[in-house]
Amino acid sequence: MLKIDNLHVAVGGAEILRGATLEVPAGEVHAVMGPNGSGKSTLSFALAGREGYEVTQGTALFDGEDLLALDPNERAARGLFLSFQHPLEIPGVATMNFIRTALNAQRKARGEEEVSAADFLRRIREKARLVGLSDDKLKRPFNVGFSGGEKKRMEMLQMALFEPRFAIMDETDSGLDIDALKMVGDVVNALRDGRRGFLVITHYQRLLEHIRPDRVHVLAAGRIVKSGGADLAHELERAGYEQFIEAA
Amino acid sequence: MSASLLINPTAMEAGLMAAAKARAAGPGQAAALKAFARTGLPHRRMEGWKWTDLRQALRAELPPADGEAAVIAPSSFSGVDAFEITIMNGAAEWPDDAPEGLSVRLVEGGGPAPAVARDHPTGNLAVAMCDRIVELRIGKTVARPIHLRRIAGGGASHSRVAVIVEEGAGATLIESYDGAGRYFANSLTEIDLGRGARLTRDILQDGSDDGVEAALCAGALAEGAAFHQLALLLGGKTVRMETRLALEGAQAEVDFRGASILSGARHADLTTHVAHHAPGSTTRQLHKSVLRERARGVFQGKFLVARGAQKTDAQMQARALLLSEAAEVDHKPELEIYADDVQCAHGAAAGALDADALFYMRQRGLDEKTARALLVEAFLGEIFDRPERVNIAEILRRRMRCWLESAP
Numbered sequence: 318m319l320k321i322d323n324l325h326v327a328v329g330g331a332e333i334l335r336g337a338t339l340e341v342p343a344g345e346v347h348a349v350m351g352p353n354g355s356g357k358s359t360l361s362f363a364l365a366g367r368e369g370y371e372v373t374q375g376t377a378l379f380d381g382e383d384l385l386a387l388d389p390n391e392r393a394a395r396g397l398f399l400s401f402q403h404p405l406e407i408p409g410v411a412t413m414n415f416i417r418t419a420l421n422a423q424r425k426a427r428g429e430e431e432v433s434a435a436d437f438l439r440r441i442r443e444k445a446r447l448v449g450l451s452d453d454k455l456k457r458p459f460n461v462g463f464s465g466g467e468k469k470r471m472e473m474l475q476m477a478l479f480e481p482r483f484a485i486m487d488e489t490d491s492g493l494d495i496d497a498l499k500m501v502g503d504v505v506n507a508l509r510d511g512r513r514g515f516l517v518i519t520h521y522q523r524l525l526e527h528i529r530p531d532r533v534h535v536l537a538a539g540r541i542v543k544s545g546g547a548d549l550a551h552e553l554e555r556a557g558y559e560q561f562i563e564a565a
Numbered sequence: 566m567s568a569s570l571l572i573n574p575t576a577m578e579a580g581l582m583a584a585a586k587a588r589a590a591g592p593g594q595a596a597a598l599k600a601f602a603r604t605g606l607p608h609r610r611m612e613g614w615k616w617t618d619l620r621q622a623l624r625a626e627l628p629p630a631d632g633e634a635a636v637i638a639p640s641s642f643s644g645v646d647a648f649e650i651t652i653m654n655g656a657a658e659w660p661d662d663a664p665e666g667l668s669v670r671l672v673e674g675g676g677p678a679p680a681v682a683r684d685h686p687t688g689n690l691a692v693a694m695c696d697r698i699v700e701l702r703i704g705k706t707v708a709r710p711i712h713l714r715r716i717a718g719g720g721a722s723h724s725r726v727a728v729i730v731e732e733g734a735g736a737t738l739i740e741s742y743d744g745a746g747r748y749f750a751n752s753l754t755e756i757d758l759g760r761g762a763r764l765t766r767d768i769l770q771d772g773s774d775d776g777v778e779a780a781l782c783a784g785a786l787a788e789g790a791a792f793h794q795l796a797l798l799l800g801g802k803t804v805r806m807e808t809r810l811a812l813e814g815a816q817a818e819v820d821f822r823g824a825s826i827l828s829g830a831r832h833a834d835l836t837t838h839v840a841h842h843a844p845g846s847t848t849r850q851l852h853k854s855v856l857r858e859r860a861r862g863v864f865q866g867k868f869l870v871a872r873g874a875q876k877t878d879a880q881m882q883a884r885a886l887l888l889s890e891a892a893e894v895d896h897k898p899e900l901e902i903y904a905d906d907v908q909c910a911h912g913a914a915a916g917a918l919d920a921d922a923l924f925y926m927r928q929r930g931l932d933e934k935t936a937r938a939l940l941v942e943a944f945l946g947e948i949f950d951r952p953e954r955v956n957i958a959e960i961l962r963r964r965m966r967c968w969l970e971s972a973p
Binding site for chain 1 (some may be wrong): 602782919920921924925926927928929930932933935936939940942943944946947
């Protein structure tokens with residue numbers, strides 16, 4: 318489903334990813350773990366198409382299509398969702414209007430019918446309940462005045478609503494309490510239907526208690542240096558990343 | 566003090582002065598002409614005109630406009646049930662069903678410039694050129710909005726309007742400044758608010774690429790009077806929208822909100838001057854500019870607080886969003902304070918669209934144009950959030966959206 322091969326990405330002239338190779342087949346959840354500065358966020362931004370993340374070598378195919386040739390919104394319309402590590406506040410932009418416009422833009426790009434206002438309202442309220450955000454929060458400008466945890470819940474709300482075919486979750490667990498981690502697990506597990514893929518980027522294995530990964534990869538110094546089963550996360554938690562930093 | 570006459574008038578200035586001289590002018594007009602002859606059209610070496618050079622903009626002479634302007638698109642306010650006074654190239658017309666509380670008449674013979682505008686070059690020019698003043702007298706609150714629809718095209722024109730709101734009365738004045746082709750439209754609007762009077766002034770300036778507009782509003786507020794101005798400027802070749810107010814009575818209230826949305830090579834200058842002369846008055850000002858391509862926006866705001874104007878509370882904010890490298894904004898916020906027990910502040914900021922927000926929105930599926938438009942609208946939004954004047958604010962908001970959609 319997502320096939321990354323020898324990906325090199327430079328940011329501001331500095332090479333951060335140095336030949337990352339990774340494949341996530343449909344239906345699987347892969348975790349990417351790694352020390353600070355190993356290139357985890359660079360990987361997620363490069364895949365989502367952020368300006369300033371220059372791919373200097375390598376490929377990323379999404380269902381066989383060259384992902385890197387698409388605009389960020391085209392990638393979103395193909396079903397690629399990035400849950401941001403640091404979701405931002407957008408003052409003056411009404412939350413519901415923004416999310417509905419985005420949802421319909423994606424649907425339109427896929428040749429699907431737009432969602433009516435009433436249908437949208439029903440759906441977003443249902444998802445807000447699922448992620449633990451009050452209706453009142455939906456009436457505010459986007460994320461304005463939200464706590465870090467609430468911003469992460471807003472990311473999960475959008476993920477649940479957009480039902481992406483492939484989700485990259487960049488440290489969604491950071492800053493979340495135990496109940497919220499469980500909620501994130503619930504959102505992901507509800508979407509696991511054998512056809513979607515997930516790339517879960519994290520420092521800790523605690524989120525993986527709720528989302529059991531099929532594979533775990535260690536990213537160090539811009540490369541995948543080790544891959545294994547779910548047990549690898551436990552091993553990392555125990556032994557740390559030092560061995561990989563040295564190896565890289 | 567000896568006053569020197571303009572040494573090298575441009576052809577336009579010479580033409581304007583000759584036209585003014587040819588009128589059977591009263592003493593007020595003669596004095597104004599004399600004052601104008603000393604300064605000529607304002608230019609960049611004059612205080613307050615550094616970024617708005619009318620002399621340069623009118624380098625090529627324009628003949629006096631002769632009556633009909635070119636065909637103008639229907640007014641953005643055509644859906645509003647307003648009493649419409651049309652001023653076509655300086656000539657005023659209105660129907661005879663003025664709403665209760667309002668009387669409209671032409672005052673022949675001009676009259677001297679109002680004190681607030683006496684040293685003002687375009688104010689003096691309007692006084693010198695206008696033999697008639699369109700006088701709107703509001704004796705009691707008029708519910709129906711009054712629409713001053715100014716249309717210009719095909720030459721130079723001048724107009725003079727006086728709005729007198731008597732004690733305790735109130736009115737809503739919609740002012741549209743439309744134009745087509747090349748023109749120079751010069752206007753002077755005098756406002757006199759009695760004790761406790763209220764005036765709301767909603768402005769939409771929507772001229773042509775080649776239009777030059779100089780609109781001066783000069784007002785005086787008595788005790789407890791309130792003046793609210795909401796302005797949307799789309800600019801032109803050179804556009805100056807200026808409001809000068811003297812708060813003569815205590816506890817007066819001024820609220821200015823404005824937006825300049827400019828594209829191409831357009832220019833618009835919003836200038837305000839508020840002189841607090843009496844204690845306890847409040848002024849609130851917020852101006853936002855969105856500039857794309859090579860457009861240039863100017864904001865100049867000044868609060869003067871006289872010694873006797875204790876407890877003045879005056880706040881000014883100007884913010885600009887530059888959507889291209891070549892766009893330019895000039896902000897000049899100023900405070901001049903002689904009283905010691907006041908609360909006054911100003912701030913100005915300019916920046917580009919937030920790249921992080923833009924990427925975030927695109928990651929959610931919005932194409933670049935839609936994402937940019939949403940962010941620009943978010944930036945401007947608070948200017949149009951006027952729950953007490955939903956209809957007109959929505960018309961201005963719609964005009965703003967049209968402008969956003971016209972982006973390349």
